[in-house]
Amino acid sequence: MNIPVLHDFPLDPRCYSVRLALALLGVDHRVQPVDVFPGGAHLESPYRELTPTGELPVFETGTTTLVGSVDVLVHLADGTAWAAPSDDWIDFATGPLEQFYSCREQSLYTTDPVDVTAARAAVQSLDDLLASRTTNEAWVAADRPTVADIALFPAAALSRDIGIDHDRYPALRSWIRRIKQLPDFVEMPGIPVFP
The missing domain is CATH 3.40.30.10 (Glutaredoxin)
Incomplete structure (x- = not known):
């Protein structure tokens, strides 16, 4: 095999x-x-x-x-409990999130000034989405964690790299904590371990 x-x-x-x-x-x-x-x-x-x-x-x-x-x-x-019920998150992951990653890469690997306006808007959109959920266990695409949460988590967790403070986004901060508490969660360099 x-x-x-x-x-x-x-x-x-x-x-x-x-x-x-x-x-x-x-x-x-x-x-x-x-x-x-x-x-x-x-x-x-x-x-x-x-x-x-x-x-x-x-x-x-x-x-x-x-x-x-x-x-x-x-x-x-595909075919698991992690499948998202819709593909709406894909548009976000391939659009605004890519703008975030571009800002982050520019800030990490060049000395050019970085305009974080688009990245800040992406983080705000994600915070707004999470804040609109009706339960305390709000996830991006369902009432359970899905692949959508996995796709969007790195950008949210690494947003401090470009000066976006999580304290301004309480729903986002709470969601980041929930992701980190999932069984078998693994870390990435640059993402703080504390919840």
Whole structure:
């Protein structure tokens, strides 16, 4: 039997969302580290053969190759209790969240000034969504944690990297705490361990 392989850069929040999903869903896998920074290995062979754009994460199942966190997360959750009841979250994960990641990468890897307006708006939207839920156990897409929560968690948890203080977003802060309390939760460098 083939063990799935995750091509992973530990400091990439998209890769982390897949590592988190693999842990929470208990999926046996192997990790293939990719030297993205400073090495740029994701832009060279063999990764260009897997993903012409150099996008990570890449997840090889043995029968298929999935590129990008959203495709991998949807695949992993398919047929499980982690599947989201709708795909509405995907638009957010591939739109506003990508703007957040772009701001974060610019602030971490360049000395250019960073405009965090779009990132702040994305965090505010997520906080508003969570605040609109009617139960104390509010999740992004259902009354239980789903792949949507896993997809959106890294950006929310890492928003302090670009100066967005969680104290201004109480619903978001409470949701982050709930994610960290899930059985088999795994950490990422840069995300504080405390709830």
